[in-house]
Amino acid sequence: MGFLSLFSFFKKQEKKMGMLVLGLDNAGKTTILAQLADEEITSVAPTTGFNVKTVQHAGLTMNVWDIGGQKAIRKYWKRYFKNADCIIFVVDSTDQPRLEEAAVEFSQLLTEPELKGHPILVFANKQDLSGASTAAEVATALDLVTISDRPWQIQGCSAKTGEGIEAGLQWLLKSLDLPTDK
Amino acid sequence: MTETGFKVESIRMRDCATKKVFFQEQGWETIKPLREMHLEKALLECESVATEYTFSVDTELEDLKLVQQMLMMGNVIEEFKFEFGFAMPGSTNSFESIIYSAGKGNMYPPELLSGNLQTIVTFVDGDKVVGEKISPRRKTVPDMQEKQDELTK
Numbered sequence: 530m531g532f533l534s535l536f537s538f539f540k541k542q543e544k545k546m547g548m549l550v551l552g553l554d555n556a557g558k559t560t561i562l563a564q565l566a567d568e569e570i571t572s573v574a575p576t577t578g579f580n581v582k583t584v585q586h587a588g589l590t591m592n593v594w595d596i597g598g599q600k601a602i603r604k605y606w607k608r609y610f611k612n613a614d615c616i617i618f619v620v621d622s623t624d625q626p627r628l629e630e631a632a633v634e635f636s637q638l639l640t641e642p643e644l645k646g647h648p649i650l651v652f653a654n655k656q657d658l659s660g661a662s663t664a665a666e667v668a669t670a671l672d673l674v675t676i677s678d679r680p681w682q683i684q685g686c687s688a689k690t691g692e693g694i695e696a697g698l699q700w701l702l703k704s705l706d707l708p709t710d711k
Numbered sequence: 712m713t714e715t716g717f718k719v720e721s722i723r724m725r726d727c728a729t730k731k732v733f734f735q736e737q738g739w740e741t742i743k744p745l746r747e748m749h750l751e752k753a754l755l756e757c758e759s760v761a762t763e764y765t766f767s768v769d770t771e772l773e774d775l776k777l778v779q780q781m782l783m784m785g786n787v788i789e790e791f792k793f794e795f796g797f798a799m800p801g802s803t804n805s806f807e808s809i810i811y812s813a814g815k816g817n818m819y820p821p822e823l824l825s826g827n828l829q830t831i832v833t834f835v836d837g838d839k840v841v842g843e844k845i846s847p848r849r850k851t852v853p854d855m856q857e858k859q860d861e862l863t864k
């Protein structure tokens with residue numbers, strides 16, 4: 530007789546869903562990752578590489594990849610595209626001076642062949658702060674209405690309070706139309 | 712540090728339900744078996760445990776993987792692999808995975824596990840080991856050996 534199983538390392542799924550979290554430095558990507566993993570938010574330092582977590586949600590196991598957004602390392606984003614089934618793009622809604630820069634990076638992602646057709650969720654983050662642009666304003670800055678080759682969604686949120694995160698994730702999971710194992 | 716400058720900065724294990732940290736260790740000298748990685752009885756009774764590794768890389772790595780093996784009295788009972796692929800030069804990265812308990816009745820009794828479990832964690836770039844940690848196994852208690860024989864009959 531064989532050994533009894535000690536732990537089941539993840540429910541042994543064929544392939545786990547991959548989410549790639551991108552955006553400018555200081556946008557709040559690592560804080561969002563902590564929210565998704567239901568982790569206590571402690572102080573975060575700028576990311577110089579990646580943080581990946583397996584997150585369980587609604588009977589699904591996902592690998593969520595948070596990649597550093599500093600300008601010098603954005604050239605490495607593409608090395609992680611193969612892990613992605615969908616994209617979460619995070620914008621600091623209080624950083625109006627860099628909305629344009631965020632829009633440039635965003636439109637670049639839309640042209641990437643490896644990300645073709647991947648659903649894209651935009652988090653207009655830091656809505657808890659006064660002076661934050663609204664989700665609609667961020668949508669306009671990123672010219673979201675012109676996207677016709679994939680599902681997209683804009684969601685206002687606060688990675689600090691957790692507000693809006695769940696709603697965004699729900700949309701993303703729905704847009705992926707995955708069979709759940711529940 | 713190896714010649715690639717790979718270094719495990721810390722390891723942390725926490726109970727997902729209570730968020731309590733069971734185990735935390737800073738600085739792991741690579742390629743050297745170190746102190747024992749305690750798997751507390753309480754931890755084994757958790758429904759899900761999250762383990763986070765933080766590691767830094769000097770020179771970029773093309774094909775980084777983590778292999779985690781659990782050994783029970785010297786036999787590999789579980790193996791888990793995770794592929795990172797590319798790691799940026801001069802980066803600090805982290806990986807957290809969640810282990811779900813197989814559920815009561817499907818698990819070894821914690822009192823049997825405690826002291827007989829060994830964990831081997833290896834970081835590999837391509838087919839080259841860049842970091843490895845083997846926790847030493849404590850002596851098997853004789854009456855536990857009997858219990859083990861009973862279980863595997």
Ligand SMILES: Nc1nc2c(ncn2[C@@H]2O[C@H](COP(=O)(O)OP(=O)(O)OP(=O)(O)O)[C@@H](O)[C@H]2O)c(=O)[nH]1
Pocket residue numbers: 552553554555556557558559560561573574575576577596597598599619654655656657658686687688689690
């Ligand atoms: N008030 C407020 N602060 C936030 C929010 N989200 C993130 N922050 C703060 O913004 C700063 C940057 O957050 P990070 O999560 O590190 O940002 P990041 O996108 O990971 O940045 P890089 O790793 O440099 O790419 C931190 O000080 C966070 O505490 C939010 O929703 N509200």
Ligand SMILES: [Mg+2]
Pocket residue numbers: 558559560574575576595596597598
């Ligand atoms: Mg970060």
